[in-house]
Amino acid sequence: MFGAALLAVAVGTTVKSGQAAAQDDLDNRLHTVSSLTAAELGEYFDRARSIELLLADSATFRAFEPDGAPGSHHLTGAAEVPLVLDPAAKEAAEAMAYLEELYLDRISEACLIDANGHELARVVRGIVAPPEELSHEEASASFFAPTMQLPAGRVHQALPYVSPDTGLWVISNTTPMVGASGQPWGLVHFEVALESFRPQVTDAQHNISIVDVGTGRVVLDSSRPLDPTPAEDADFGRPISAQMRTLLAADTSPDPTTIDGQRRSFAPVPTTEDNANRWVVVVSAPAVGGSWWASMGPAPVAMALAAVALLVFAALNLRASHRRLRAASLTDELTGLPNRRLLTDRLDRALAFGTRKGLTSAVLLIDLDRFKEVNDTLGHDYGDDLLRSVAARLTAAFRTSDTVARLGGDEFAVLLPEVADQPAAIEQAERCLALLREPFVVQGFNLGVDASIGVALCPHHGCAADEVMRAADVAMYEAKADRRGVLVYERSLDGHSPSRLALLGELRQALQDDQLVLYYQPKVDVTLGRVTGAEALVRWQHPERGLVPPGDFIPVAEGSGLILPLTMYTLEAAVAQAKAWLDAGQAIQVAVNLSPRCLVEPTIPDQVRQLLHRHGLPARLLRLELTESTVMADPERALGALMELRNLGVAISIDDFGTGYSSMSYLKRLPVDELKIDRSFVMDMLAEGHDAVLVRSSIDLGHNLGLAVVAEGVEDEETLTALRALGCDVVQGYHLARPMPASAFTDWVVSRVPIAVAGSVTVEGAPPAR
Structure with missing residues (x-):
């Protein structure tokens, strides 16, 4: 009996500790949701x-x-x-x-x-x-x-x-x-x-409310829609309880509190000057239950029995938790489909069974085209709903014996454990593609979706799961690159083919043998007509193939880890040339494009510092250009790296502005001093009204943020005149000069004579296009 009592006390203590831990965990989850929601609303x-x-x-x-x-x-x-x-x-x-x-x-x-x-x-x-x-x-x-x-x-x-x-x-x-x-x-x-704020207060696990502290009323509640046809003099929202009003009046960010059986976390929405709204995000969930012994009798036997029962319950609950954790580890959280791990497991078994029985199996690897545009244009809530709709449509289209899986992002896969032959697999893939091309209705929007599908079969393209998946992946990327819709794997498509490996080896050798050269394209002040700098563009002077354009070897470098040495090679050559111009009496700022991989490399700021010191070049004569997508891939890390570079005195530009997705708050925080409008908008601004509006808005935005604005892709005098009228600062494009070797650039700068013609800048004595 004494042992049973000790067991009961031990179990009770454990349960009490578990409840305290559960409440801490609940409070942490509620705090995280409330803080993130408040931050989004503050944004x-x-x-x-x-x-x-x-x-x-x-x-x-x-x-x-x-x-x-x-x-x-x-x-x-x-x-x-x-x-x-x-x-x-x-x-x-x-x-x-x-x-x-x-x-x-x-x-x-x-x-x-x-x-x-x-x-x-x-x-x-x-x-x-x-x-x-x-x-x-x-x-x-x-x-x-x-x-x-x-x-x-x-x-x-x-x-x-x-x-x-x-x-x-x-x-x-x-x-x-x-x-x-x-x-x-x-x-x-x-x-x-x-x-329109409802996406920010939508959460399947918690109830989220926006409360205005000043009025004491609920602004928006995830569980209650607003009146769709209110009268103009209608009272807004329902009032909050007196207990909550008192709590918020004393502190707009109180600690998590239990009110009416609900555990609630509070996070004030960051506000701005002259804002009459004082919003607080309130996230609630059922509170953790009370002490287990509160309802137990005092009899020792009863305590022992209760302890044993709790132990049994804990064991069953642990077993159920393990089952849930295993299920969660094998399924995609967003769509409920099998994930990559479960697909690989089923593929292994299907291939083993098919090999024994002489069956043909197939994998369809599906990647949605332009899915990023949905997230960037409408937001991630729409993107998530679209992915769930795609999952439902694919699941309904295939047999129960087939496996539809989501591998991550906008990538899906279908395992067909038994198909007649390759034409049958292609027919299934084309049927799948046709289904995906039918419009999806997402939150009232008709969204068109296209896809690229790679097909691989066992035993034709491999008999192991990793071989078949890799073959399907290669075919899918080739289908996406050529916009072919559906493509079956062929050995000639393999990105790791001998020819690609040979090119990779030659590129490594090119870096050692100084086969890479830099061309320079001038950047010209719109008003004064003077050269403000030059953009350095790398070319490969191949001993057999001649001048190789960057589009043929930059992707190879990006995919192989050579991009960092290639970038440092370019920086070294550009800094050396800028110092040579400076020694000759020409202070020309040189701009170099920075790859996304390089920006997250922790040693980049220190390498740039050493490079400038070694050549004795003032940091202001080096400019680094990076795209919006490069920054937004990891904003916080990018901000840290850019701050270090800016502290060195290096100039920073946002390149290809308008083609990515920038958070206004991050754009204000980035230590940049120049914004470059993408050439695709500049080249069509005279013919396309939306492009003209975007160019004008980008110039206004840049100037309001204190940035100089550069327009790329200036191909004619009319575009130059229009950019001047809009207040653009600097232009760059074939109308002024094409990229040229350093010696030709030097001659061009020395010999050119800017002449004002009808309020515009023209260039005399420019070298022939190369």
Whole structure:
């Protein structure tokens, strides 16, 4: 009996400790979810404020300033409504419509309002309002008076209200338009539907709420939709409990607390100046149960029996936990499909069985094309929903004896343990491709999906799982590169073929034998016509093949680990050339592209420092260029590396701007001083309206962040003239000069004579294109 009592006490102590640990674990999970959600919402406030100030700084809106330049609109107090929309008002509305595209699924209405409360232009869900629908009573709106009292550069973010234009619960962002007199002559205003924040408060395991501390009301709740058709004078949200209101009034970030049987964690949303919203994210889940002995009788026998029962329960629960953990280790968390580990296990068994029975098995490796565009454009919530829809469609399309798996990212695989022959496997793959090309409906959007499918068969392409998977992978990447849809593996496609290995060996030898040369393309100041620097571009002077372009050997270097030595070789040659120019009396800044692999290499800053010291080159004459995607792949690590490089005095550029996805908060934090607009937008800006808007917006964004702006791909005089009118700082392209060897570049700089022709810069004496 004494032993049983000791057992009961021991088990009780263990259970109590386990409950304390479980509560700590629950608190940590709730804190993580609440903190991340609050950070995402804080990112919205920060980004909305930045976009509002960027929009207000547009010359398009300054055309309405009463004290503006000749030809601008002189406003009066009269509420006159023109029969047709003024061209300037139309341009302003189009600019706001483009703002909606930039902030997709967020902005539901945007407008420009004068100091008398008259709307000058309005856009609702991308549709420009006709003149007769423009309001002249906006001065009574809740956001109007607080905004008109603000100085320039401040943004008022209003409490939730029902929008008279969209009929939705919204919050708004409004900033004054201040004229030359220093007085606001109007304001720019846009509304954001509260339902657009629902992706941030969606979590299958927890209930997430946004609470406004000032009003004591729930802004948004993951378990309750907002009223879709509220009255304009409706009370917003339900009030929080008195206990929670008291708790938040004392501290907007209290420790996790149990309220009404729910464990709750609180995280204040980072706010900005003039924001009427004081939001706190509240994440809740059922609290951990009380002490087990509270309901037990005092009898020792009962305690012993309870202890034994708990031990049995613990053993069963442990066994069930092991089963759940094993299942979790074999399945994909997002889609519930088998993961790579389970697929490999089933493939091993299918191949072993097929070899004994003389059967043919096949693997279809599927990679979704342009899936990143869905994440970048609509957000990761849409991307996750799309992946789940793809998983469901694939599962329904194949037999129960087949295995549909998700390998990670946007990559899926199908194991066909028994197929008749290769044509039958191709038929299955083409049927799968046709199914994926049918539109998917994701949160109200019709999304088109394409895919690339690699096919490998056993025993034709291998009899081991890793051999078959590698063969399917090679075929898939070749199908993606050639846009062939479905492709069966052939030995000639193998990326590790003798020819590729030979090229890799030759590249290593080229680095040792100095076969790589640098070409330089000038960067020219738009206003002054002077050379501001040069971009270094590597070429391979192959002893047998001649001049090999970078597209033929850079991918080989990226995939083999040679990219770091290749980058250091390029840096060494570029720094040496910049020092030679400096010694000759020409201080020319040289720019070198930095690979994503190099940016995360911890020794890069120190290697660059040693390189500059060895050649005696001032750090300001070296510029490193990296793309948006390079930074966003690992923002925190990239920020640390760039800060070290910037502290050395090295200049930093964001290259190919507009083709990736930048977080506004990271773009502000990066220690860059130059932004390069991608050539694809510059080359088509005169023919494509959206490209022109993007170029103009990028120039405005760069200047508002204090950055110089470079336009690549300038191919003609008309584009150069347009860029000058938009205020671009520096240009680069074939219209000025093609990339050339260092000696030709030196001659070009010395002999060129910039001449102003009709307000533009032309170049005389440039060497022939190479």
